[in-house]
Amino acid sequence: MDKKIQKFAFVGLGLIGGSLAKGIKKNYQNTKIIAYDTNENDLKKALTDGVIDEAKETIDESFKGCDFIFLCAPVSVNNDYLKALIPYLEEKTLITDVGSVKGPIVELATTLGIGGSFIGGHPMTGSEKSGFESAKEHLFENAYYILTPTAQTPADKLERYLTLLTRIRALPKVMEASEHDFITGTISHLPHVVAASLVHLVEDTDTKEQLMKEMAAGGFKDITRIASSSPAMWEQICLLNQENILKVMTRYIEELEKIKDLVREADGPALFQFFEEAKTYRSDLIDDKKGALAKHYVIYCDLSDEAGGIASIATALASQRINLKNIGIVHNREFEEGVLRIEFYDHDSRTAAYQVLIEMGYEVYER
Ligand SMILES: NC(=O)C1=CN([C@@H]2O[C@H](COP(=O)(O)OP(=O)(O)OC[C@H]3O[C@@H](n4cnc5c(N)ncnc54)[C@H](O)[C@@H]3O)[C@@H](O)[C@H]2O)C=CC1
Numbered sequence: 001m002d003k004k005i006q007k008f009a010f011v012g013l014g015l016i017g018g019s020l021a022k023g024i025k026k027n028y029q030n031t032k033i034i035a036y037d038t039n040e041n042d043l044k045k046a047l048t049d050g051v052i053d054e055a056k057e058t059i060d061e062s063f064k065g066c067d068f069i070f071l072c073a074p075v076s077v078n079n080d081y082l083k084a085l086i087p088y089l090e091e092k093t094l095i096t097d098v099g100s101v102k103g104p105i106v107e108l109a110t111t112l113g114i115g116g117s118f119i120g121g122h123p124m125t126g127s128e129k130s131g132f133e134s135a136k137e138h139l140f141e142n143a144y145y146i147l148t149p150t151a152q153t154p155a156d157k158l159e160r161y162l163t164l165l166t167r168i169r170a171l172p173k174v175m176e177a178s179e180h181d182f183i184t185g186t187i188s189h190l191p192h193v194v195a196a197s198l199v200h201l202v203e204d205t206d207t208k209e210q211l212m213k214e215m216a217a218g219g220f221k222d223i224t225r226i227a228s229s230s231p232a233m234w235e236q237i238c239l240l241n242q243e244n245i246l247k248v249m250t251r252y253i254e255e256l257e258k259i260k261d262l263v264r265e266a267d268g269p270a271l272f273q274f275f276e277e278a279k280t281y282r283s284d285l286i287d288d289k290k291g292a293l294a295k296h297y298v299i300y301c302d303l304s305d306e307a308g309g310i311a312s313i314a315t316a317l318a319s320q321r322i323n324l325k326n327i328g329i330v331h332n333r334e335f336e337e338g339v340l341r342i343e344f345y346d347h348d349s350r351t352a353a354y355q356v357l358i359e360m361g362y363e364v365y366e367r
């Protein structure tokens with residue numbers, strides 16, 4: 001149970017900001033959430049839905065006293081707000097962003113002298129949709145959420161952020177901003193460039209009757225889904241992560257040249273090997289339990305100081321034939337008395353365990 005009210009502020013309440021606000025409202029008991037967005041209709045909707053407590057028309061004094069400030073607008077806009085919010089930052093305030101490129105904003109925070117208040121953030125999940133209406137409280141569940149602290153970020157702020165991510169069921173990963181930008185340049189930014197260029201290729205080479213467009217099959221649709229993403233967002237990402245994207249595009253063009261040679265030479269065995277190696281690696285991506293697509297079936301349960309708390313929970317679940325994969329106490333500042341993290345093998349076990357623990361009178365964080 002959270003005893004103290006925590007204050008959260010959002011600048012930008014679209015797909016990512018809205019999902020974070022929903023996830024926080026759902027998973028924290030005592031919160032005050034304020035938000036500013038240029039889209040007044042979305043703010044009204046968030047207020048009506050109970051996702052936020054106050055809609056703000058400007059950035060002003062009401063942003064004082066925050067525990068967390070999330071910058072969730074387009075990346076270049078976030079940079080402007082980082083500066084605008086400086087007068088309202090307090091000792092305890094942790095200000096972060098959700099942008100897809102991390103180097104520039106981490107550098108900016110340092111240059112502005114607020115490195116001790118800032119941690120870069122990037123949820124490795126989202127969709128081709130945008131806006132508050134597409135926001136989902138579950139968006140971050142089982143998804144990597146990368147944190148890029150500055151050289152001045154204090155350990156307690158990082159720990160507080162990690163706790164928040166655990167509460168919204170994200171999988172936190174801390175790394176250098178430069179490493180982040182190289183990795184996302186390869187696994188996220190290049191694929192968006194490739195998807196969009198494939199769409200252009202088909203549009204430009206289609207027949208007069210547009211038969212390609214009409215007949216485009218599942219494979220083409222799968223690989224180009226992300227070409228429906230916001231053009232403004234991807235324009236900014238390409239401008240900000242230019243160096244990494246150029247590097248990896250050069251490498252990718254070499255890869256295409258290689259397969260082009262194999263096709264030209266009609267080298268069957270080499271072509272087979274090319275596709276087989278890709279298939280094996282792609283399968284690993286899905287099967288690897290640490291992979292981005294892996295599911296974790298976890299619930300969290302408040303434990304009082306009573307002795308034998310874990311044992312009585314484990315016994316109650318076992319008596320209902322619910323198998324546990326993992327069980328252990330998570331200690332941190334927010335879960336002052338410790339919270340029990342229980343992992344299951346599947347969704348049904350998690351749902352059944354949730355019911356059992358609620359009936360036993362425990363405070364449980366899971367649907
Ligand atoms: N879309 C995705 O899948 C992911 C996006 N991101 C990052 O999240 C950030 C936000 O992206 P989304 O939520 O997808 O976009 P979005 O378009 O859904 O939301 C952006 C919000 O910012 C507001 N906004 C725009 N200009 C503003 C301004 N000057 N002042 C105040 N509010 C303003 C918009 O009204 C909108 O509500 C971007 O920086 C993006 O790089 C990160 C991970 C995934």
Ligand SMILES: O=C(O)C(=O)Cc1ccc(O)cc1
Binds near residue numbers: 123125128
């Ligand atoms: O829709 C998808 O699959 C995405 O790839 C979404 C996405 C877009 C931008 C990011 O920085 C992270 C994730």
